[in-house]
Amino acid sequence: DIVMTQSPDSLAVSLGERATINCKSSQSLLYTSSNKNYLAWYQQKPGQPPKLLIYWASTRESGVPDRFSGSGSGTDFTLTISSLQAEDVAVYYCQQYYSTPPITFGQGTRLEIK
Amino acid sequence: EVQLVESGGGLVQPGGSLRLSCAASGFTINSYGMNWVRQAPGKGLEWVSTISGSAGRTHYADSVKGRFTVSRDSSDNTLHLQMDSLRAEDTAVYYCAKVAAGYWHFDLWGRGTLVTVSS
Numbered sequence: 001d002i003v004m005t006q007s008p009d010s011l012a013v014s015l016g017e018r019a020t021i022n023c024k025s026s027q028s029l030l031y032t033s034s035n036k037n038y039l040a041w042y043q044q045k046p047g048q049p050p051k052l053l054i055y056w057a058s059t060r061e062s063g064v065p066d067r068f069s070g071s072g073s074g075t076d077f078t079l080t081i082s083s084l085q086a087e088d089v090a091v092y093y094c095q096q097y098y099s100t101p102p103i104t105f106g107q108g109t110r111l112e113i114k
Numbered sequence: 115e116v117q118l119v120e121s122g123g124g125l126v127q128p129g130g131s132l133r134l135s136c137a138a139s140g141f142t143i144n145s146y147g148m149n150w151v152r153q154a155p156g157k158g159l160e161w162v163s164t165i166s167g168s169a170g171r172t173h174y175a176d177s178v179k180g181r182f183t184v185s186r187d188s189s190d191n192t193l194h195l196q197m198d199s200l201r202a203e204d205t206a207v208y209y210c211a212k213v214a215a216g217y218w219h220f221d222l223w224g225r226g227t228l229v230t231v232s233s
Contacts, residue, residue: 040219042159049209049223050159061221093159097218101173103149103161 002026002096006106012114019081021109023094028074029057031098038098041070041079044108045090053092054079081111089113116140116222118210123227130200130231136193136210136224143186144168147213148193149220150184152206152229162208163195164218178204200231 003026013019029038037057042050052061054070057077067082081088094106122134136148150162163184164173172184183196193210207228211220 038217042220044159049225050220051223052214052219052221055214055217055219055221095159095219100218101161101164102175103164103218105159105161108158 001102002029002099002104004094004096004104004106006092006094006109008109009107010110010112012112013081013084014114015086016083017114019084019088019111021079021092021111023072023077023079023106025075025077025096025098027099029077029096029098030074037073037077038096039070039072039077040095040097041068042093042095043088043090044093050093084111084113086113118212118222118224120208120210120224120227123208123229125230125232126200127233128201128231131196131198132200132229134195134197134208134210134227134229136195138191138193138212141212142188143191143193143212144170144188146215147218148184148186149211149213150182150193150195151209151211151220151223152204153209153226154203154206157206160206165193167213197229200229202231205229205231 007022039057041054044050058070091108146167149164181199207226209226210224212222214221
């Protein structure tokens, strides 16, 4: 099974500042024939289900603000929020779909306002 | 409107059974892989089970294999999860989630239903 490890576990950032969350997989998520990384990012606000933000490591889901961006390839990935807004307070999860089943998630990163 | 609505959660004793349902609207569940994902109180997300779109193949996490059964009913466009031999560690909010076309990331989630296993 592919193990997903996020860092940090929690993060406090000032409003308007950049937030960066990292995700590392135990094996490459790059499918060479398509040159796609099988990685997604989700946002989960308190009391709500997760919401898809990013897939293919860097493709923003429809309706997601452009301050959210994903980058990385192979085993190392990053979710960046360019200018933190109050409504971005949430837990963020990465998920691999390269080798399934099982589908595996990172342990989550809690993002708060400093 | 495209949505998923779970039901069937509740309090059950260890060793008991429960059947969860997920009613889909705005799309046909037979056309997509449908999943159950759970979240224990204060914890992260754990994939539980999948039923694939076309062939209806099923897959399970090792933690539930042999105890849980996923199925779907095309007549009312509903996904089910039959949970038997429940344990305290199965206590969680159970979400149903739809995969994006052909790939295993989830573009639609329900609001979840809480299952509590306790005596």
